[in-house]
Amino acid sequence: MTDQTVQIGKYKVQVLRDLCIGATSCIAFSPAVFQLDGENKAVIQEGGQDTPENILLAAQACPTKAIVVTDAETGEQVWPK
Numbered sequence: 426m427t428d429q430t431v432q433i434g435k436y437k438v439q440v441l442r443d444l445c446i447g448a449t450s451c452i453a454f455s456p457a458v459f460q461l462d463g464e465n466k467a468v469i470q471e472g473g474q475d476t477p478e479n480i481l482l483a484a485q486a487c488p489t490k491a492i493v494v495t496d497a498e499t500g501e502q503v504w505p506k
């Protein structure tokens with residue numbers, strides 16, 4: 426599976442599968458958006474919505490920085506810095 430990039434509200438969110446270790450921290454912060462797949466890697470739920478704050482917290486909680494958050498309007502990478 427290739428890395429998934431999904432726009433959720435004002436952010437584009439990408440999960441770098443090679444970095445994901447299935448720690449589930451992202452799911453704790455944003456279960457509507459993140460789930461584990463059969464390989465214990467985080468995937469972004471189709472149609473999943475959450476606040477920008479929760480999405481950013483989920484990304485910041487990831488111990489391996491596997492979640493990349495980009496401002497969809499400006500293209501600026503918001504996380505990881």
Ligand code: SF4
Nearest residue numbers: 445446448449451487
């Ligand atoms: S917190 Fe990071 S390592 Fe853990 S499941 Fe989410 S993306 Fe994967």
